[in-house]
Amino acid sequence: MSKIAVDEDECRARQEAHWLVREFGAEAPLYAAMKAEKAIEQKDFGRCARWKRVLEILADTPAAELRRSVAGK
Template sequence: MLDDDERLARQEACWLIKEFGAEAPLYAAMKAEKAIEQKDFGRCARWKRILEILADSTPVSSATAKSAASKY
């Protein structure tokens, strides 16, 4: 069973894929970077988890997602 944080991260990842397609990992990486700049490490961790989900679930852009996730 998934906890609420994991469920929300998966929902966000699905929405990003629908909304941005192959660019979803880039959008998530930008959000993670903004969270770091604002020193909001909880939000950064959430976006990093979303990047990991995107890397595991999008075969077309998994290399892009994995490289973006590796930065954080």
């Protein structure tokens, strides 16, 4: 995987995390986990890895900080 693809994957995961916080607030990690589970059921492990990264982003970033960054866009 090239560096560009990794950067695109990271960017997409961050965008998904922001969207989840905007749409679902404190329930965002639950929705990300559900998306990851569905990806596993469909044997789409690339998508599962992205949702796992979204969960990591949500866990590492305080919700207030995510909401501020969403509000600024």
